[in-house]
Amino acid sequence: MTGVRPTSPLDRVAGAHDAAVLAVARRGDPVSRADVAQALQVTPQAVSKILGRLMDRGLVAEAGTIVSGPGKPTTLYRIVPSSRRAIGLHLTRSRVHGVVVDLTGEILERRELETGHLQPVPELIATLAAEARELAVVGPGELLGAGLGMPGPVDWTEGVYRGSSEPDPWRGTPIRHLLAEELGLPVLLDHDSRAALVGETWSEPGLLRNTALVLVEDGLGASLCLDGVIVRGAHSHAGEAGHTVVRMGGTPCSCGRFGCAQAEYQAALDDGDAELAAQVLATVVLNLVRLVDVDRVVLGGRTVYAHHARSMEAIRRALTQSLQAEPWIHVEVMLSTRGTDLIAVGAACEVLTHEYGLPQALVGPE
Ligand SMILES: [Zn+2]
Known part of the structure; x- marks a missing residue:
């Protein structure tokens, strides 16, 4: 298959x-x-x-x-929550976090595996498949498939990891196809921040119609739900907010440019300046609000949890200051309640959404 x-x-x-x-x-x-x-x-x-x-x-x-x-x-x-199940995998360069969820997105079981190094592709696929198989036997209900969320760039349509400009052994790998073949199950592959947002919208059906999810893990990314539709864009790259420039001629970024939000955020943390990092995050959020007019912003990711109080405060302050002449604009800022399960659960919810999602969420390529 x-x-x-x-x-x-x-x-x-x-x-x-x-x-x-x-x-x-x-x-x-x-x-x-x-x-x-x-x-x-x-x-x-x-x-x-x-x-x-x-x-x-x-x-x-x-x-x-x-x-x-x-x-x-x-x-x-x-x-009937127990009627269906889906597997979700969150892949990073050194870790696989897996869950199996029921039809409502509740976790039935979670697994965490430190791989400790960047695995070559055959080893990577074997690792992902082994984790998925362990999760596949947990819980009742029909198993619909597996979702995989990972740092981008990822091509959702083709199921390919596009890779970074640095030497990258995973670059160009058709991960969806390889994993589906190995598992004998349908597989969906998406960018980590988008998987996270799909998970949030599955848990809050109809409530997150205009939402930006800002994810801070090893990198900084965002994903968008606009008028009830998860936005992917022409190359599945919509929401790469981490690579929008917030300081001209600023810190060199892995993408080859200077002053990208992601590079400035990391540089601030490396300098021990959590307040400046929070301000960078607030700038990203404010730019998103200005650009696409969302009324909810969800923060998530391992790095954000470590600094969330300061980040939330900086974002609320920036929004209040910037929007004071427009009292009709209301933007709610919230922290995802999923903790470090956010992306794995979201990847599983991609499968649920694909099968049973609202019609708007079914708008996709082709
Ligand atoms: Zn960049």
């Missing part, structure tokens, strides 16, 4: 309506037919049909009844 392209899922539900009903059910509490009909502005009869289809597939189940006034009691429905 070869790599499955992002637009040819194995188990897509009957259509946009089914995905929308599932999204309402995913928000948590059991829902009635009328709740769903109101949320989606469709008739209760249409909802009945869709709920029937979702129940046939085991994705939704009845969850008791309530009596609200005269007449027949109202039946409630809930999502």
Whole structure:
């Protein structure tokens, strides 16, 4: 079996309506037919049909009844978390962090492996496959596939790691294809920050319509959800905020330019100046807000957790100062609640989103 392209899922539900009903059910509490009909502005009869289809597939189940006034009691429905599973892998140069999640994105099991060195490609694929196999046997429900999130540049459409300009043994590797062949499962490959954002939007269906996720791990990156669509761009590179210049003629960057946000951020931390690092991060956030008009900013990544109080404060301060003449602009800044599982969970949620995501999230290449 070869790599499955992002637009040819194995188990897509009957259509946009089914995905929308599932999204309402995913928000948590059991829902009635009328709740769903109101949320989606469709008739209760249409909802009945869709709920029937979702129940046939085991994705939704009845969850008791309530009596609200005269007449027949109202039946409630809930999502069945144990009906499906997905594996998520977060790959860095020296580490693999893996999870298997249920249909709601809750972690059933996590594994962490320090590889300690940059593995040659055959060894890398064997390592990823071994981790995935360990996770594949945990938990009930149909296993849909595996997602892999890694630092970019990554071509989501082709499933290829494009690599950096430095000598890089992984450069140009069709990781999705190789891993799918090794595992015999569908595999999706994405940039780490985008995987993280897919995970956040899966957990908060419909709530993160205009959101930037800023990820600080070894590098600094961002990903965007605009008008409910995860933005990938012409070359899957949308959101490379770490390589936007924040200081002309500044610190040399691995990309060959000077004064990139990522280089300035790291230089500030290396100098022990956490306040300056926080200001660089705040500049990146402010630029994103100005450029694409998001109303939520989610911060995540291992490095950000170490400095999050200072970073959040600097970002809020920069936003308040910059936006004081525009009181109608509200931007909420929050820290991801996923901790260091963020990218692995997000990679798994890429698979869930691919199969059962809202129609907007299904917009992809081809
Ligand atoms: Zn750069």
